[in-house]
Amino acid sequence: MSTEKIQAELAKYEASVEKAVARFPERPHLPEQRLYTPLDIKGDDYADEISFPGVYPFTRGVQPTMYRGRFWTMRMYAGFSTAEESNKRYRMLIENGATGLSCAFDLPTQIGYDSTDPISEGEVGKVGVAIDSLADMETLFDQIDLGKVSTSMTINAPASVLLAMYIAVAEKQGVPADQLRGTIQNDILKEYAARGTYIFPPRPSMRLITNIFEYCSQNVPKWNTISISGYHIREAGSTAAQEIAFTIADGIAYCEAAIKAGLKIDDFAGRLSFFWNAHNNVLEEVAKFRASRRIWAKVMKERFHAEKDKSMMLRFHTQTAGSMLTAQQPNNNIVRVALQTAAAVMGGTQSLHTNSRDEALALPTQESVTIALRTQQIVAYESGLADVIDPLAGSYYVEAMTDKIEAEAWDYIKKIDDMGGAVAAIEKGYIQKEIQDSAYKWQMDVESGARTIVGVNKFQMENEEPPKDLLKVDEAVGERQKAKVNAMKEKRDNEAVKAALADLKKACQDENENLMPHILAAVKTYATLGEICNVMREVFGEYEAHVSL
Template structure:
């Protein structure tokens, strides 16, 4: 009876609004309903669909008290030029109140080449820090206690090598591996689908990932062994629903591979983490975060039969949307990042990186990085958003949108299952095509002004050329090459040759875990390029091809 009364009232409201809208037309192409009421939540069950924070299905958050007990980790993403320069920035960030580090590596490092390789020319230190050997890693974390700081590394194809270097540096500091906290991205499937910094074909890449799962479950138990990344899928142009659907499908593939390799799901699932984009539509983003936790909890409990509640939790690091930063009127980016930060916090993230206002133009300056960090601190200490768990829970709109995104996510996962799983869907070009079509639609909406981007296609002003941008000196390349040559001259090259030979033999045996061999090679100062070169020799290189 209550619903019937509400339906009648809703009909009256709609009729009245239509008359108003006839005189004062509403904006066109809005994605959602004008108004949400309990009618949009028919069949809603609080215990089944929401529950309580810290309890299955974790819609309201993975911790019972969320930020009332401890704020999210304020993890600023940084890395440029040399290890020496990046170390200065890391210490500056920690001294400014950052509570974790997030390392950016240059493109040669990301695809397993040393700075002295001809293919690295012109890219050394440009979009991240150049890491060639353990010596660089020692410099990168000089005067930073790895027993106290949590470190995230955005590295994928050579993730095992960078993790080995990090473990070796910690050992030199006297910090045992079982005391280390942090994350390696280690998500190769999204590289094939959306980003492109892959090295090896899918099968050996998946082997390396499961080797890391196994090694860390025994030796580095507090380390997050993978950050399954929707961030780059969203940056490539996906919708919110596609971001979580394709990423969770990748997560299913990793869990499948680990189980097939003989691992027990509850031995590694609790150290899986995710990486979401905080985009511009604040309430849609909040709903996306909530829906993703609910979907993953059901996947792990119902599909994989995980018994430990920690295995059901989707824990997430978030970065504000780099693709939404504009070169025009860059001060506007401060506002965008603040709103995206609010979305991530209301959505319940576990850690957060905020982009700097000038990143559409260049690497961020210290001043712009400080503003980005202060944005998090203002949201944490002044906004009140962190004072209540799941502050938008119960909103008719947010709950309806959470349900909608969840349904769209399940629809995509079913389609991917029907194609044979995430690896097959990527090989067939399905995921890439879906992302491309969404990106194209977004761009057409911008160009037709159906979607307004302030300062870009509306509210433009005449601007001066930007000043004071951070540029990486071209001399960095020569400096890095000389440093690498010095390491190679001073190390025990016979030991390096022996360790690389042992790694090559192990690569040929699918039953061997490669992490101990990579760690051995790293410790004698074998370079990243040499280690990846051995694996390239055995595994080959992946060449992208799409059959639609």
């Protein structure tokens, strides 16, 4: 059908709609455009904009056959209490079909403090597992073959230290570093913008990240050295377009820092990965994932002149949206997570964590985690969504939404470029302010009823019974962990620790020195996370947040 005929038929349709709306008024606050047609798909250059899976610009996926040959990695995020308790959960997940582990660390670990530090009081083991030294990491992966499992670690400011611990555990297991597979999040810029678990100022933090890039490219080549994260940006309240724009701007900054440090783009770009949020609006999320691949491919090819296809592929992990889970009627969250899972799979994720129904109330129980894992398995084996590649391609709506989100994201990226890049935009408070404004609008829409959240502002239940059997972390965990750390310090060679920390401090003072070998040496003496981070605090200082309003 010609464009002219489509336009004529569309005009007739719109005239008929007026009568229908008069009889059945549409719901308020819906998107302005109610229908999409071929007129909404820009251009006709299929090869340059959509193309095929595994082919530039990778809009349709990074692998030629996607899930027809191999499902995404079902990587369940877990960690709580002590290393012993988390080890039990990891082994249960592997026995139930999980194909990758994803480690959650407690707050003191995330900000580089030992469990024995007064600042850690009341937080040890609460939102993740407490890891103070190599001894804890050995326990965490007891009876888990690091040569066979792929492990993701959600750790940022002290990522270098936790990676060093992982390498040291593998060495003790007889697994060489060049065989290790996994990811460290290692994305400090989004911590300043959205999450808050930073330690050092941006510029020394960027040095640590590029040191990891360089070290792993030579010694741990199968490891993904950073998971550039939009997840937390979305959890903080951003829109879909802001999530990918701000995250890709961070990715640009990491690439620029690595090149400035002397690395070549094709030597490290293939090990960069991303981390996206799967929100509730299924079709918008599919479009977001497709747009993100296309933008990154163009950035790598046109800005950084990457030559390898692998450098241009945006590979990503997805986690379902924790901020969309409700404490009210928590079983509704099973449905939300199933829809978010469908979005991630139709959008072409490489790995996926599904949140559990009770996470708005507490850390998930074993039963809830099993349901979350089964959700992935049902989508994989029963839904048919994984049987074809990019199943929504060609949808007038999805293609138009992909183009729209891409255009909005490019506008943000240009603004950030004009400010001097992501680091400068964060230092000026621009990114933080944009996220805060979006989060405020969302909350106002919920409170006014313009946006319906089932069970929260509509379809509530009177006298709702609170859920039973929530997981509670024993308050004694902190005291037990302190005792373990103190006992370990008595047994280790403290002179070796002192020497390793002195060597690390000297290396920190030399801007041209790669810190990873020195951190690894300190880890092997059983120097604690806090001791190592305190040496770096002494040299680099600590970051203090501010937002320009």
